[in-house]
Amino acid sequence: MPDIIKLLPESVANQIAAGEVIQRPASAVKELLENSVDAGAADIKLFIKDSGRSLIQVNDNGCGMSLTDARLAFERHATSKIREANDLFAIRTLGFRGEALASIAAIAQIQIKTRRHEDELGTLIEIEGSDFKQQSPCSCPAGTSIAIKNLFFNVPARRNFLKSNTVEFRHIIEEFQRVALVYPEISFSLYNDDRPMFVLQATNLKQRIINLMGNHFLNRLIPIEEKNPEANIIGFIGKPEFAKKTRGEQYFFVNKRFIRNAYMHHAVGSAYKELIPDDSHPVYFIYLDVNPENIDVNIHPTKTEVNFRYNQVIYSILKSSVKKALGKFSLEPTLDFDKEQGIEITPLPPGYIPKQPEIKVDPEYNPFSQQSGTSQFQVKKPVDDSWKSLFLQKTEEQASYILQRDTKEVYTDSTESNEFTTPDSNFLIQLNARYIVAPVKSGLMLIDQYQAHQRILYDKLLERLSTNKTGSQKSMFPQTVHFSPANADIVKEILPQLNSLGFEIESLGMNTYVVSAIPGDSENEDINELLEKIIDNYKKNLIDLKSDRNTNLARSMARQMAIKPGKILGSEEMMEIINQLFASKAPEISPDGSPTIRIITLNEINKKFRE
Ligand code: ADP
Ligand code: MG
DSSP states (O other), rough: OOOOOOOOOOHHHHHHHHHHHOSSHHHHHHHHHHHHHHHTTTTEEEEEEETSEEEEEEEEEEEOOOHHHHHHHTTTOOOOSSSSSGGGGGGOSSSSSOOHHHHHHHHHEEEEEEEEEEEEEEEEEEEETTTEEEEEEEEOSSSSEEEETTTTOOHHHHHHOOHHHHHHHHHHHHHHHHHTTTTTEEEEEEEEETTEEEEOOOOOOOHHHHHHHGGGOOOOOOOEEEOOOOOEEEEEEEEEOOOBBOOOOOOEEETTTTTTOOHHHHHHHHHHHBBBBBOOOOOOOEEEEGGGGEEEEETSTOOOEETTTTHHHHHHHHHHHHHHHHHHHHHHOOOOOOTTTOOOOOOOOTTOOOOOOOOOSSSTTTTTTTOOOSSSOOOOOOOOHHHHHHHHHHHHEEEEEHHHOOOOOTOOOOGGGHHSOOOOOGGGGEEEETTTEEOOOOEEEEEHHHHHHHHHHHHHHHHHHHHHHHHHHOEEEEEEEEEEEHHHHHHHHHHHHHTTTEEEEEEETTEEEEEEEEETTTTOHHHHHHHHHHHHHHHHHHHHTOOOOOOOOOHHHHHHOOOOOOOOOOOOHHHHHHHHHHHHSTTTTTTTOOOEEEEEEHHHHHHHOOO
């Protein structure tokens, strides 16, 4: 039998190895930015085209490379950062495996121009799929400029595997932020298809966080600092009231590297326990510095994981320092005096004439006008005025549907359920400020007010989106809202939908929008928070549910605007919810699939007395 083992050709081996390091355009961005940081650059510019598919370019003013180094840089395991095995345990630079450039060169077309400060002429090199195409002297600024063109041009499988431009670009922003958040002393900029997305001046850490995340972070951050022989900690944590339902802004860095570590994440979370609801996540930007000898960062090629030698010690240091910061903050006045850096609040641009607030809601409308109208709960005017007739036509069949489904053994004759369609508001009670309880013929009906109201709003919002009919609006004095670039991207994407839902939002460019009206059904006063929560929800749904844009948006807004558990309701308010719920298309489930209604049947009640 002949020998069957063959060595893979070098080019194939390189492509396979490249897959480990470069999964998507964002991975190449990360490697290039880190190389520029390692090269001591004070200014780093990133240019992206087509979400990195056609171009990823980084220009820096770092140390540059000699002709020989520039050639060597593309060899596998070529690195200037370690000389001997021992160095591995003292490594402070971001790169050290010498794999990134070789990997990228295997799967793209690369042009590099580099010049050391002491040299007069620089070097130009072009490589395509690991093959050197050209090398010549060139005049260029001191530092390095690397352009990666047509990533994965020779690996169609990888290219096809890439997600939509929006998704890939979001990953790029995320990597950019992770580097920019660690080096506020370096100026960074990001240009997307020739448009500037970030232009970040060198500054202090707090200002860098605000510049990246949005002005609304200004009053949300609490400083944290801890000096300890095992670990030093600096950074900022979010005030408890700004904890979020999604795990968006949680950044943990170890020795200047972004790291995921569930155990340390838990340490931070547990310090917030009792200060925030269980399903909320605190915002944090925590920078841990430990002796490199006590960590092992080399366990994964993309290096976002880390093992600490003294895991539990670090856990308790972290937890106690977060607790300390939170405690200190709660004793301090809430005014933020830390403005020495001159925080920029985006003003209205010159020439922008704010619209006069104009009231579009019907001031006469009172949903409870036939009744006493003492309630504090406002069910705003439904868009569809015919809802009452809808209700009258529909409830019978729907109510009997529900009754039949849940109480088959008791009820078989659907015409008998008439009585149920008009429960008397006098018999309604609210349980635990959350459930509406109504006696019905088959037993007891329980309605979850939050889920039910979400269903009602969701239907309304979806209808507005599909008919393009603007709902009722609350106008207000125009207010500028500044989003993080990732969120600004989403706002841009769903702007027409937001506007047909009752918002009036216009883009001012550079991630800033001006809002001059919000939906009439909304009870929120804080526009920033309302929009942010809607977008957070929207993002979460994008990942979890993959629903289409309108459904996702209606769901996110309904969730945000619905009356929450804990809200005390009067009997007319409860009646109104029941009426509107049964006018809905699917009264028995909320938009996210939770039940809105449960019935405890007489059978079940009878049983309880005979057990
Ligand atoms: P690593 O960063 O792990 O050393 P890379 O493949 O990323 O490996 O880079 C190889 C080498 O090329 C680096 O060690 C460094 O000497 C050089 N290099 C890469 N990018 C730059 C840059 N922007 N400026 C100066 N030197 C660079
Ligand atoms: Mg590197």
